[in-house]
Amino acid sequence: MDGGGRIAGSVRGDAPTARQPRRDPRPAQPVRAPAPASRTALLFRRLTVRLGASRFGRRGASALAVLVIGGFSAYGVVMGGHVEEAREFVVDLGDAAANIAGFKVTQVNLSGQNHVTPSEILAAAGIKATTSILFVDADETRAKLETMPWIASASVRKLYPDRIDIAVVEREAYALWQINGQIRVIARDGTPIAPYSDDPRYVSLPIVVGEGAEKRVGDIVDALARVPALRDQVRAAIRVADRRWTLKLRNGIDVRLPEVGLDDALLEIADLDRDKKLLSRDITIVDLRLPDRVVVRLSDGAADTRMQLLKAKAKAKKGGPA
Template sequence: MRPVDPLTFAKPASAGGSARVSEAVARVIRARTGQNDGAAQRPRDPAPSRAAYRMNRLWLTPSFRFAMRKLAPLAAFMAVVGFWAADEGNRQVIIEQYDVMKAELHNRPEFMVKMMAIDGASSDLSIDIREVAPVDFPISSFDLDLNEMLEQIEGLDAVASVGLRVRAGGILQVDVTERVPSVVWRGPQGLELLDGEGHRVSALVSRLDRPDLPLVAGEGADRHVAQALGLLKAAEPLMDRLRGIVRVGERRWDLVLDNDQIIMLPEINPFAALAQVIALDQAQDLLARDVRAVDMRNPDRHTLRISDVARDEFRRLQGL
């Protein structure tokens, strides 16, 4: 038996009200069965709207997706944080919390320095180092300004080089290379100790405090200590009689012996001139005679200056 269409089954009973009732029943049946009138029964257009199409195309752009997924949330977060931090009270709370956390970290036991150890320095220099770089122990290693301490210690005359480090056990280690005095310089400021390069080591109260070091005198002698030491080494055969070496006119040297004898060396090649004087002394006892000065300044004309007594005796002998 063929199924009966409910839309065609309902037939009007009369030409009047029955037709309207049948039409209303048909509309109800269509609504329940998912059907609609003729205008609504047209197929729906599957194409998206213009706005949806543009949004889909924009979403396919990698930069747009990155901005929406990464930058947009970050910007929103920063905006919220900026709005919150705009209040001065909130900022003060952050600063106080940061200071508390920083102080707690810096004052932890493993970061505390408890003492200073100095190696390579004499007792006097160690005292000077502790005076120029005073530290109140215990102190956090974060509060130590090692660069400033390094500059202060390097400023000491007796310090050639220095190294600073904080080693295990909370010890501030100071490794010092001390300048070694080589000569005593009698300069404008009095007696001073100089190392082999002419750097000042310290002041000296009395020459008797360092009789083991040779005496260097004269203006500018501190800038030529290396040459002076070389001449003193070359004059080793005369060392028992040598009293010092003097810089003259900031150009040349005089060797001063006992009995007020002087060996006047030239500005150019003083080592050769000194070797000639030593050879004459060893051959003819030149310096054992009544000679006041041996003038070697002129390489073509060497001159001996004798004492007044020797000169008078020489003239007396010439008159005989």
């Protein structure tokens, strides 16, 4: 009984039974703690909060955020090796804006090209359908064009608002240079400008062979031009140890020239051929490397014939009168 003479009843018996929550039969999954923020993120957050509470206010915090994000973006571009892609992206954005303002390149005038095509020139210059004249660097474009093998020099003029004039001076095909089993067309200064082909313009070019021959091609070609009778018999000029030349004639004779006195040696061999028909004889080598004599090597057949003649003369002397 309670203090009022009443019988105390059971609380559970009188009160309604509370509904128990359903238990999940699956085992509880452990909750992963969030990854700790990096030092850079913590520093950025702290600086942002402090700057936001300072007299600079939220604008300063926003500016800091832009600077930091831009800095890390630039760092990622550099470390990831995407500098060129990023530069092209920025240039494309600039071109798009300038084109809207009326500075899109609509006319490109080319002059002076013969071996190179207009499309090759435009590709080397970096001029595309979306290029704006504001972002064309004339000096840089000229330098790019002059890296092309055929182009010796170039000029680039920008005429606002939408025109570019490009004039090029091409190198001339001067000779054929054979090295390591390959033949290339070269200019007088030795610059390789194209692989050899059946182009009729290349067929009559002089041929030089060997390491260093391309650098001295003007010397031998000019020297032979002064002796046309000999030049017309030359098939190729071979550079030996980058010190001297050996001429390979069309009839198979090798003419070994000295290191010095090239012009005098060529005149001497031309005189011997005119007076003695030297280059029409059965010989394989004419050696002019010695300053005081000309050495000739007979062919195998001519050497055998000469040996037989010498033996016959010796035998005739022995059988003659005492």
